[in-house]
Amino acid sequence: MNVNWFDFELPERLIAQTPLAERTASKLLMLDKESGEIRHGVFTDLEGRLNDGDVLVLNNTRVLPARLVGAKLDTGAKAELLLLKQLDGDRWEALAKPAKRLKTGTVVGFGDDGNGQPLLKAEVLAEGDIGAREIRFLYEGIFQELLDKLGEMPLPPYIKERLEERERYQTVYSKHQGSAAAPTAGLHFTEDFLGKLQAKGVKLAYVTLHVGLGTFRPMSAELVEEHEMHAEYYELDEENAAILREAKAEGKRIAAVGTTSARTLETVAARFEGAAIEACSGWTSIFIYPGYSFKLVDALLTNFHLPKSTLVMLVSALAGREHIMRAYKEAIEREYRFFSFGDAMFIE
Known part of the structure; x- marks a missing residue:
């Protein structure tokens, strides 16, 4: 068919x-x-x-407010993660963008704690197909509260308008x-x-x-x-x-x-x-x-x-x-x- x-x-x-x-x-x-x-x-x-x-x-x-926009800690280049599912603990499956630049070992930071450090960090543990990545989050505090603060609703790519x-x-x-x-x-x-x-x-x-x-x-x-x-x-x-x-x-x-x-x-x-x-x-x-x-x-x-x-x-x-x-x-x-x-x- x-x-x-x-x-x-x-x-x-x-x-x-x-x-x-x-x-x-x-x-x-x-x-x-x-x-x-x-x-x-x-x-x-x-x-x-x-x-x-x-x-x-x-x-x-x-x-989940699953879209996280941050920057690579080594270069400062913009990076984005879309959380797909929790694997266990702080390990997640995510879609990475731009995927080619988020190799295993890359660390991405999100937010600012007021002292120039990110509130949340994500380390790439493994690479999958079509931009999928296994990541581990590093943070202090309660993860869900950080996600609610830093994350955006993962609207489909065909929606260009901001959701109020x-x-x-x-x-x-x-x-x-x-x-x-x-x-x-x-x-x-x-x-x-x-x-x-x-x-x-x-x-x-x-x-x-x-x-x-x-x-x-x-x-x-x-x-x-x-x-x-x-x-x-x-x-x-x-x-x-x-x-x-x-x-x-x-x-x-x-x-x-x-x-x-x-x-x-x-x-x-x-x-x-x-x-x-x-x-x-x-x-x-x-x-x-x-x-x-x-x-x-x-x-x-x-x-x-x-x-x-x-x-x-x-x-x-x-x-x-x-x-x-x-x-x-x-x-x-x-x-x-x-x-x-x-x-x-x-x-x-």
């Missing part, structure tokens, strides 16, 4: 640069995955698409810190709207998947089947496993909010292979593309994704490539806003 089958032309003006003033104010494209029928509305129309007993599954990861409020790149239900990017489909929800859904009888369940390198890794292979996903950490606790078990037993729909929730659910399904779902955690590198048969996910709320991305392939696996390409074409014609701060699609 050729990667170019998932390409499309997107005018740059449709890449949303800032979040809307009101989280729920975005447009909503509703796609019937069987017939391909498309309807257009606003995000709050989602309430009418969900039924009593349906389970909405949300990824409650919280984004950090919390607009967090979901209102974010809880467990550890992501290098937001699960952006969830950015549309407010606590009030989630309350309305619950009042209607929609059940909320939570999973955790910390978004890592896979989000930033472009498709390098020409054939879809040759691409390898980067592993990301996930968790499902017993309380939420019970909600999913009950829904399946009663024949209720499970609607994933975002591709991260969908990938977590399908990882869990594969782990138990038709048996009752239980609490679990681990690392997933699941890659979902057309030909895949979904085991837990019945519906999906998602944003509009980059051309030729693994995320376009995932939604194509659920709704069919032709339906998705036509929906994207119509969204472009109607000037929907794309990517992280953009509009939403509900596939059912």
